[in-house]
Amino acid sequence: xxxxxxxxxxxxxxxxxxxxxxxxxxxxxxxxxxxxxxxxxxxxxxxxxxxxxxxxxxxxxxxxxxxxxxxxxxxxxxxxxxxxxxxxxxxxxxxxxxxxxxxxxxxxxxxxxxxxxxxxxxxxxxxxxxxxxxxxxxxxxxxxxxxxxxxxxxxxxxxxxxxxxxxxxxxxxxxxxxxxxxxxxxxxxxxxxxxxxxxxxxxxxxxxxxxxxxxxxxxxxxxxxxxxxxxxxxxxxxxxxxxxxxxxxxxxxxxxxxxxxxxxxxxxxxxxxxxxxxxxxxxxxxxxxxxxxxxxxxxxxxxxxxxxxxxxxxxxxxxxxxxxxxxxxxxxxxxxxxxxxxxxxxxxxxxxxxxxxxxxxxxxxxxxxxxxxxxxxxxxxxxxxxxxxxxxxxxxxxxxxxxxxxxxxxxxxxxxxxxxxxxxxxxxxxxxxxxxxxxxxxxxxxxxxxxxxxxxxxxxxxxxxxxxxxxxxxxxxxxxxxxxxxxxxxxxxxxxxxxxxxxxxxxxxxxxxxxxxxxxxxxxxxxxxxxxxxxxxxxxxxxxxxxxxxxxxxxxxxxxxxxxxxxxxxxxxxxxxxxxxxxxxxxxxxxxxxxxxxxxxxxxxxxxxxxxxxxxxxxxxxxxxxxxxxxxxxxxxxxxxxxxxxxxxxxxxxxxxxxxxxxxxxxxxxxxxxxxxxxxxxxxxxxxxxxxxxxxxxxxxxxxxxxxxxxxxxxxxxxxxxxx
DNA sequence: AGCACGCCGACT
DNA sequence: GTCGGCGTGCTC
Numbered sequence: 001x002x003x004x005x006x007x008x009x010x011x012x013x014x015x016x017x018x019x020x021x022x023x024x025x026x027x028x029x030x031x032x033x034x035x036x037x038x039x040x041x042x043x044x045x046x047x048x049x050x051x052x053x054x055x056x057x058x059x060x061x062x063x064x065x066x067x068x069x070x071x072x073x074x075x076x077x078x079x080x081x082x083x084x085x086x087x088x089x090x091x092x093x094x095x096x097x098x099x100x101x102x103x104x105x106x107x108x109x110x111x112x113x114x115x116x117x118x119x120x121x122x123x124x125x126x127x128x129x130x131x132x133x134x135x136x137x138x139x140x141x142x143x144x145x146x147x148x149x150x151x152x153x154x155x156x157x158x159x160x161x162x163x164x165x166x167x168x169x170x171x172x173x174x175x176x177x178x179x180x181x182x183x184x185x186x187x188x189x190x191x192x193x194x195x196x197x198x199x200x201x202x203x204x205x206x207x208x209x210x211x212x213x214x215x216x217x218x219x220x221x222x223x224x225x226x227x228x229x230x231x232x233x234x235x236x237x238x239x240x241x242x243x244x245x246x247x248x249x250x251x252x253x254x255x256x257x258x259x260x261x262x263x264x265x266x267x268x269x270x271x272x273x274x275x276x277x278x279x280x281x282x283x284x285x286x287x288x289x290x291x292x293x294x295x296x297x298x299x300x301x302x303x304x305x306x307x308x309x310x311x312x313x314x315x316x317x318x319x320x321x322x323x324x325x326x327x328x329x330x331x332x333x334x335x336x337x338x339x340x341x342x343x344x345x346x347x348x349x350x351x352x353x354x355x356x357x358x359x360x361x362x363x364x365x366x367x368x369x370x371x372x373x374x375x376x377x378x379x380x381x382x383x384x385x386x387x388x389x390x391x392x393x394x395x396x397x398x399x400x401x402x403x404x405x406x407x408x409x410x411x412x413x414x415x416x417x418x419x420x421x422x423x424x425x426x427x428x429x430x431x432x433x434x435x436x437x438x439x440x441x442x443x444x445x446x447x448x449x450x451x452x453x454x455x456x457x458x459x460x461x462x463x464x465x466x467x468x469x470x471x472x473x474x475x476x477x478x479x480x481x482x483x484x485x486x487x488x489x490x491x492x493x494x495x496x497x498x499x500x501x502x503x504x505x506x507x508x509x510x511x512x513x514x515x516x517x518x519x520x521x522x523x524x525x526x527x528x529x530x531x532x533x534x535x536x537x538x539x540x541x542x543x544x545x546x547x548x549x550x551x552x553x554x555x556x557x558x559x560x561x562x563x564x565x566x567x568x569x570x571x572x573x574x575x576x577x578x579x580x581x582x583x584x585x586x587x588x589x590x591x592x593x594x595x596x597x598x599x600x601x602x603x604x605x606x607x608x609x610x611x612x613x614x615x616x617x618x619x620x621x622x623x624x625x626x627x628x629x630x631x632x633x634x635x636x637x638x639x640x641x642x643x644x645x646x647x648x649x650x651x652x653x654x655x656x657x658x659x660x661x662x663x664x665x666x667x668x669x670x671x672x673x674x675x676x677x678x679x680x681x682x683x684x685x686x687x688x689x690x691x692x693x694x695x696x697x698x699x700x701x702x703x704x705x706x707x708x709x710x711x712x713x714x715x716x717x718x719x720x721x722x723x724x
Numbered sequence: 725a726g727c728a729c730g731c732c733g734a735c736t
Numbered sequence: 737g738t739c740g741g742c743g744t745g746c747t748c
Contacts, residue, residue, distance in 0.1 A: 005748090008747090008748090010725060010726085011725060012725090016747075018748060019748095034748080036726095036747060037726075037746075037747045038726085038747090039727075041747095052748075055748095060748060711743070
């Protein structure tokens with residue numbers, strides 16, 4: 001009787017042994033259903049064993065091995081094991097969280113009816129044999145030869161398609177139907193692009209990590225496309241990671257137009273379970289050439305992977321903030337190394353970690369310095385000193401003049417303000433009281449809803465009606481304080497009654513398709529002034545935009561988070577890149593009370609290298625990443641002292657180990673946002689000089705932490721944390 | 725994580 | 737006298 005070692009979705013760092021008659025090597029990586037305690041669980045076979053340490057009498061037998069699905073490949077299991085180990089997450093919980101949700105259900109889900117069909121090789125071979133009198137069949141075959149046929153367009157052919165599906169002449173098309181039959185034209189390469197491509201081509205085959213550094217508009221995408229083209233031509237697959245779903249539709253279309261014959265899929269958390277399963281299955285079967293997706297796509301099982309691209313590699317959304325807290329960028333680099341293939345990390349403002357890796361020669365840097373359109377020059381960045389030119393309702397006189405200019409010339413402007421809602425707070429003019437969220441350590445944000453106002457907490461979602469009088473002193477003189485996108489929109493409407501204004505933030509762009517519609521409106525010049533949060537900074541071209549105004553940027557400079565400046569710089573570079581793309585020079589006006597700040601100087605010079613050098617110098621002095629490696633033990637409880645006491649015990653339990661491994665344990669502190677939804681959060685920082693030391697320490701330490709009583713609290717470990 | 729077992733307060 | 741509170745301990 002064989003014994004299989006099964007990974008289960010339980011928070012225990014161990015495998016469970018089961019008897020499985022007739023199980024063999026071919027079952028490693030297969031889904032199983034096993035009895036577990038009083039219930040049944042879905043698991044994954046990860047090893048075979050001759051004997052078990054568990055007494056034979058306690059071993060139960062597997063209920064079923066799912067052989068309908070190909071086993072998860074060894075490479076994938078290895079990748080998942082790495083992630084589990086590196087991010088200190090139980091292997092079972094890791095593996096099961098990486099499967100499509102549908103496969104975690106006990107009842108192996110039936111693959112849903114396809115939404116489109118393609119001809120199989122067998123189907124193609126069958127075509128000549130179709131009876132010439134069977135007109136409908138001939139027509140259908142002809143149509144299928146032109147490409148995938150969506151069921152929605154199949155009309156009366158539906159029955160025939162189902163029949164052919166059963167005979168194997170057609171199959172479900174996981175890949176989106178290619179739009180044009182002929183690939184879109186390849187633009188001519190700029191010298192920088194050509195040089196970058198030449199460098200990659202000249203490198204010996206195998207693993208290499210490339211940092212493609214180029215400002216917005218310098219044509220990074222074209223470099224990706226050429227490299228993908230070569231990978232596809234060599235019969236390999238390409239995996240392209242992008243930060244967020246908003247980005248996928250247009251990137252998706254660009255890729256499909258360029259590689260109409262490639263089988264392309266998109267993978268992100270917005271997909272319905274059935275769709276996600278189908279796409280996954282297609283990858284597992286090797287029926288996909290090009291995968292475009294958000295962070296979770298880094299774990300797609302692919303057997304011919306030849307190239308990985310991580311676009312906007314600095315973006316924080318690559319880091320998962322719960323469960324397995326992985327960084328898709330870092331996992332991608334590991335995967336490329338494991339598969340011995342190249343990986344390209346692209347950004348105008350690389351993460352300082354990445355920049356330093358390039359400086360140390362671990363990654364190789366490729367520079368795109370010029371904008372792809374020769375006539376498009378980098379925008380001039382000017383600072384408006386708000387100590388002199390005091391903004392009224394957020395707008396300085398200089399910014400108003402600049403807006404007037406664009407309106408007069410029929411050009412578009414964008415005002416960037418990273419605060420949604422009407423005003424960040426509602427305060428009492430008599431006593432200074434500010435309405436707090438009763439459940440979080442944060443102020444409630446004033447939102448306008450039609451003619452009415454409401455208070456919302458951006459952390460826990462609490463929605464309340466604004467008080468009529470100050471809850472503290474009874475004064476009726478309550479006022480909005482500061483600016484949000486809604487209020488700015490309102491101010492602009494009074495200031496420029498003739499202007500067409502559009503606000504883009506999470507509140508207006510969250511509806512499906514809303515974002516695309518707004519982008520279209522802007523491109524059709526149905527908008528004069530755009531007001532937006534960071535959502536507008538992400539990879540969208542607005543060709544008629546010549547002015548970008550930045551409001552409220554200083555806030556990040558005062559943040560206690562040591563990465564806040566890095567993020568602000570990236571955001572400002574990105575938003576500046578929106579201005580002046582179609583030959584007209586763009587202008588960026590930043591309102592600030594600190595015009596002498598080095599961040600702004602570097603921004604004016606469009607000099608990332610200078611900014612990075614400054615930041616790295618500071619980081620080195622402070623022994624912050626990338627000059628150290630961190631992990632955060634987070635704890636949350638109903639009371640902060642409970643969380644802090646737990647962390648203190650954890651610290652005591654780790655002191656000896658820490659000394660032994662040369663690792664520093666800091667004192668437990670309340671989190672920057674100490675209370676969210678009535679839960680008090682605290683954290684303990686672990687810092688080490690190298691990844692190795694940190695890793696060596698974390699394993700045994702967490703084992704000890706797991707033994708600590710933690711009845712009324714939840715804790716988790718975050719390796720390479722981004723948020724504090 | 726679930727789920728059962730187990731020992732102390734207000735109810736048909 | 738029971739129903740049920742959630743403390744603690746285990747799951748191959």
